[in-house]
Amino acid sequence: MFHCNLSFLSIRTCIDELPLSIRVLLEAAIRKCDDFYVRKEDVETILDWRRQQGSAEVPFSPARLLLQDFTGIPAMVDLAAMRDAVARQGGDPSQVNPKCPTDLIVDHALQIDFGKWPEIALKNQEKELIRNRERLQFFKWCSQAFKNVNVVPPDISAVHQVNLEYLCQAVQEHEDFVYPDSVVGTDSHTTMVNGLGILGWGVGGIESEAVMLGQPVTLTLPKVVGCKLLGSVNVLATSIDIVLGITKHLRQAGISGKFVEFFGPGVSQLSAPDRTTIANMCPEYNATVSFFPVDDVTLKHFKQEKLELVEAYLKAVKLFRSYQDLGEDPHYSEVIEIDLSSIVPHVSGPKRSQDRVEVSNMKKDFLNCLNEKVGFKGFHIPVEKQTTLMPFLHGSREYQLTHGSVVLAALISCTNNCNPSVMLAAGLLAKKAVGAGLSVRPYIQTSLAPGSGMVTHYLSASGVLPYFSQLGFEVVGYGCATCVGNTSPLPEAVVNAIKQGDLVACGVLSGSRHFEGRLCDCVRANYLASPPLVVAYAIAGTVSIDFETEPLGLTPEGKEVYLRDVWPSREEVQHTEENMVISSIFRELREKMKVNLEASEAELFPWDPKSTYIRCPPFFNKLTKELCEPQPMENAHALLFLGDMVTTDHISPAGSIARVSAAAKYLQSKRLTPREFNSYGARRGNDAVMTRGTFASIKLQNRFVGKAGPKTLHVPSGQIMDVFDAAERYQRDGIPLIILAGKKYGSGNSRDWAAKGPYLLGVRAVIAESFEKLHKNHLVAMGIAPLQFLPGQSADSLELSGKEKFSLCIPKDLSPGQEITVKTSTGKTFQVIASFENAVDMVFYKHGGILKFVARNALP
Numbered sequence: 001m002f003h004c005n006l007s008f009l010s011i012r013t014c015i016d017e018l019p020l021s022i023r024v025l026l027e028a029a030i031r032k033c034d035d036f037y038v039r040k041e042d043v044e045t046i047l048d049w050r051r052q053q054g055s056a057e058v059p060f061s062p063a064r065l066l067l068q069d070f071t072g073i074p075a076m077v078d079l080a081a082m083r084d085a086v087a088r089q090g091g092d093p094s095q096v097n098p099k100c101p102t103d104l105i106v107d108h109a110l111q112i113d114f115g116k117w118p119e120i121a122l123k124n125q126e127k128e129l130i131r132n133r134e135r136l137q138f139f140k141w142c143s144q145a146f147k148n149v150n151v152v153p154p155d156i157s158a159v160h161q162v163n164l165e166y167l168c169q170a171v172q173e174h175e176d177f178v179y180p181d182s183v184v185g186t187d188s189h190t191t192m193v194n195g196l197g198i199l200g201w202g203v204g205g206i207e208s209e210a211v212m213l214g215q216p217v218t219l220t221l222p223k224v225v226g227c228k229l230l231g232s233v234n235v236l237a238t239s240i241d242i243v244l245g246i247t248k249h250l251r252q253a254g255i256s257g258k259f260v261e262f263f264g265p266g267v268s269q270l271s272a273p274d275r276t277t278i279a280n281m282c283p284e285y286n287a288t289v290s291f292f293p294v295d296d297v298t299l300k301h302f303k304q305e306k307l308e309l310v311e312a313y314l315k316a317v318k319l320f321r322s323y324q325d326l327g328e329d330p331h332y333s334e335v336i337e338i339d340l341s342s343i344v345p346h347v348s349g350p351k352r353s354q355d356r357v358e359v360s361n362m363k364k365d366f367l368n369c370l371n372e373k374v375g376f377k378g379f380h381i382p383v384e385k386q387t388t389l390m391p392f393l394h395g396s397r398e399y400q401l402t403h404g405s406v407v408l409a410a411l412i413s414c415t416n417n418c419n420p421s422v423m424l425a426a427g428l429l430a431k432k433a434v435g436a437g438l439s440v441r442p443y444i445q446t447s448l449a450p451g452s453g454m455v456t457h458y459l460s461a462s463g464v465l466p467y468f469s470q471l472g473f474e475v476v477g478y479g480c481a482t483c484v485g486n487t488s489p490l491p492e493a494v495v496n497a498i499k500q501g502d503l504v505a506c507g508v509l510s511g512s513r514h515f516e517g518r519l520c521d522c523v524r525a526n527y528l529a530s531p532p533l534v535v536a537y538a539i540a541g542t543v544s545i546d547f548e549t550e551p552l553g554l555t556p557e558g559k560e561v562y563l564r565d566v567w568p569s570r571e572e573v574q575h576t577e578e579n580m581v582i583s584s585i586f587r588e589l590r591e592k593m594k595v596n597l598e599a600s601e602a603e604l605f606p607w608d609p610k611s612t613y614i615r616c617p618p619f620f621n622k623l624t625k626e627l628c629e630p631q632p633m634e635n636a637h638a639l640l641f642l643g644d645m646v647t648t649d650h651i652s653p654a655g656s657i658a659r660v661s662a663a664a665k666y667l668q669s670k671r672l673t674p675r676e677f678n679s680y681g682a683r684r685g686n687d688a689v690m691t692r693g694t695f696a697s698i699k700l701q702n703r704f705v706g707k708a709g710p711k712t713l714h715v716p717s718g719q720i721m722d723v724f725d726a727a728e729r730y731q732r733d734g735i736p737l738i739i740l741a742g743k744k745y746g747s748g749n750s751r752d753w754a755a756k757g758p759y760l761l762g763v764r765a766v767i768a769e770s771f772e773k774l775h776k777n778h779l780v781a782m783g784i785a786p787l788q789f790l791p792g793q794s795a796d797s798l799e800l801s802g803k804e805k806f807s808l809c810i811p812k813d814l815s816p817g818q819e820i821t822v823k824t825s826t827g828k829t830f831q832v833i834a835s836f837e838n839a840v841d842m843v844f845y846k847h848g849g850i851l852k853f854v855a856r857n858a859l860p
Contacts, residue, residue: 014047017331019224019261020319021291022049024180024199025060027317028216031179032061037216037840045221053223053333059216062200063172064101065208066163066185072104073135073685074752075209076142076149077617080605082855083145085620091859093603097147099214101174105152105162106139134613135685141605163187164276168196170294170302171310178313184208184217191282195275196301197294197319201282204750206778213854215840218777222288224259226332229266231341233570236359236547236563238345238530239421242270243277245343250285253336260290261332266340267292267323271574272301273421293321300578349527350506351376359533363546366404369525370504379504379524390501392493394443401497401505404544406537407490408507408523409440411448411473420458421573422510426531427464428568428576433539434467436566437555440538443494446472462576471535490522498522508537536563612670617687618760619851625859630846633764633808635825636736637715639727640695641703641795641802646741647748648775650697652690652757654681661710662692662724684753687760694757695723704802715803727761737761740795740802741768746775755782759849765808767822767832769794780841783849785810787820787832798830816841 015023026046032038038059045056067075083093136153143151152162169181183193183200190202207217227250233242250260260282262275270278270292279290292298294314299307314320321328346356350369355377357365370386372378381403390401401407411426433439440446448468450456456475459465468474489495498505499522507526510533527543537543539552551560607616657663657677666688667677683689695702696710704713705720713719714726716733730737739758745768746754755778758766765785776786787808789795795802805825811818816836823829836842847853 014049015318018047018049019226019259019291019330019332020293020321021199021224021259021261021289022046022221023317023319024182025058025221027180027319028061028063028182029059031177032059032216037061037214049221050331052221054220056221057218058221059218060182061216062100062182062184062211063179064103064167064181064183065098065211066167066183066187066190066200067102067104067208068185068187069104069106069135069139070681070684071186071205071208071752073138073614074205074690074756075212076104076138076146077614077685078209078619078851079146079212080138080142081616081620082851082858083604084616085623085855086858087604089623089625089859096855096858098149098212100211101148101150102212103150103152103163103167104139104142106136134608134611135682138605138614138685141602144601145603145605163190164192164196168193168198168302170197170298171313173306178309180314180317180319184211188283189280191289192276192280194279194282194289194291195277196272197292197298199289199291201289204774204778205752206755206781207750207774209752210781210850213850215850219288222257222259223333224261225253225255225287226329226335227260227262227290228264228335228337229262229270229340230264230337231266231339233266233269233340234344235567235569236345236533237340237343238425238532239271239274239277239573240530241345242274242340242343243281245340246278246338247281247284249336249338250287250290253285255336256286258287258333260285260287262290262292263321263323263329264337265324266338268295268297269340269570270297271421271570271577272298273577294319295321295323345530345533347508347527347529347533350504350525353528357527360546360548363544366525366544370403381502381504385502388501388503390497390503392497394491394493399441399443401494401501401503402542403504404525404542405503405505406444406508406541406543407494407498407505408445408509409473409534409538410446410507410509411468411531411534412510420455421577422531423455423459424462424464424576425568425573426510426535427459427462427468428572429532429535429566430467430471430473431464432566432568433535433552433561434470436561437557438539438553438561438566440471441541442472443491444472444538444541445490446474446538447476448473449476471538473535473538495522506537506543508534508543510534532567536567610670611686612667612672612689613683613685615686615688617756619756619849620855623852623855625856627847627856629812630810630814632810633736633738633806635805635807636738636764637730637805638704638740638802639723639730639737639761639763640712640739640741642739642741642745643701643703644742644769645744645747646700648746648751648754649748650695650700651746651754652680652694652751653697654751655679657683657689657693658696658698661696662722663689663696666692680753687756690753691757691760692724694753694761713803724761727763731762737763738806738808739763739766739768740800741766742794743769744772745770746772746778748772750774750778752778755779755784758782759784767795771835776835777837777841780836780844781850783845783847783852785845786835787822788835790819790831790833793830798828800824800828804828814842814845 029038029043029046033040033043042058045052046058083096086096087093139151142149172179172181181198184203186205186208188202190200193200211217275292282290299311345359347359348356369377370379370381373380386403388402391398504524507523508529510529510531547563551562553561555561656679659674680693699708700710701708702712705711710723711720712723712726714721714729745766759782763784765787766779767787769789771786779786807823809821814834816838818834819831820834821829822832844850844853847856
């Protein structure tokens, strides 16, 4: 049981001062404290956050792990291979399961083979099942064989949407324990869950596999920036206005690598989708997380049972917030204040998206554009012609056009799918406008192009679709239309009136492109606007209007109707969103999740020797019950002699498989054509492909070769050959391998095969001037020793050619930071530092990596 040296009173005071995101780290550390992965000192460090922030490293054990199929398949393949190894040693393979509950969502397998074709979704799905049959069969087996594994089949939804709409629980229950939900995932959108009060962020393949096997994520105890939201949201500001406004403020604040936690009375005005959209923008302002602690708004979002338990638990452990109560505000590293009332709605135009205009200033800005000389913001219309009125007949009725008249209005949701509130706001405005007797002039070319069928679904579920139709906004189809100029022609009478009067007619759309003349060659001014503003300008019939002082139109009785009279409140939009749209989406998703996965009930996976996607990796081929102490490396050769900034892309490419590569030769030997190669990413479950793809980058700079390419020198023979062929030859001759490198070895994105690949090539140590920390951890996790030249030394300063034989004297009692002697065949001797960080690193290294460590613990 965890025991802390601090008094109860001091602990309570510390907790009250901690940001709520740090309290989640603290709870996990206390619950998982085992004096191996998580020590008592780690808990005390988190409690002492105010002094330790930004310097101390702490562990974090998330409640669950989220995998998409590209990163999930190598992890699950390793686990299946581990079962085989345990069975060979007389153990119970059914005991090999993920230590951390793991959700695997199959969503990265879909490729678009058919477009503009009847029933294209069905055709693409059928092709997906054929192409990925082997992988999908393996996932089906995983869902049945492993405990703690939940597999979401393909064609359900994207991984982050499934996470938000189905997997998030706010509070987890397991074996009579209740604890906060938290997650790390191999998807860049994982941070979206921060908007629901669930701490989570994205990690790489090795980290996720380590978490699955029970190891916590290690992070520097973060500084936490408190983002205080004040003021009231402008009545015309949409969710997108707010999200982009907050993102802009945070991007300018310099918060890279920090936690952001929102507080202040303004937070209560944001819906759950607003919060998840803001949290999803983390990469835009370089924060690690953007955390919105759970409040009443969050609880209303969750459609789960036992909400009373959830609320009671979160309040008991001080993870529930009342944003109106300033007495609950914790201490933050720094505070940024954002006044929501300063975020005002804009439109962009009349010719470029970067030319933003406040809606309140729209009429004045348009008149200025008429006066300005021809340019990005000018049309140079003589003053005496700015009041020109051009009458014309449409049907049997006479209308008039003037400068600023709207002749084209297009509702396009492709840029607004992430948050349904803006399209719902447009629909509710349309409903109120129709109820007030307002209409859109029949000559205005109106259209509604949803970005996906889901948009039509939620517009229909909320009951607003008929009102769009009554205003002339009919669903025209799914695809790019108005933005690329694919609009139906304007009525001839309208075109003639515009030309005869030399009018600056206007188009208004909620898309992403509006260059002059693009929508229609006679429409010179085009504005990008939010969906509800598109409806408003269409009803007004002009952009030259001040919504505050001028009415949208008149009722049949002649009463003036202003925009404020029909603009839906945020409460109306949020109510519709939560109670109609999101609940409808939840129901549909849960129905899809009932699909039964057919799978073998065998404890061991039936490997297919003919498969080119799934293969049992050789990580456990030499696994023994007894732990072998680290042995000295005698007469090792350097497989590669590399310079500075070798990235994980250089080590393990993720893209297409080159036709002349070692991996291509292997696939061709399996009678596959180049069209069937697929990518390295898709074949991450086949070690034979991935090992041959290691150091296969055409941009690899190997000093043995002198030019970029996936080649190296086989030193004993003096031959230049593929890296894989050289490594295979060294291993056949029983020669251990090392890599020589410069500064920042392993920079770039996290990539599991950047450590697994070198291990399978026979590399047992990397000697570099410095390492990217994350990749160094990956090397240790695979049993490869990260060794660092002494400060000021390098391969060049030591005058190493790389062609020497290297003998490394590795002691049995090796410890972090210890110096190791390296002797070369030329008689030179130098010291390197064992760049391990802690006792856990040493345990993994002595076991030959985390995979073997976990496997040995499963043996009888």
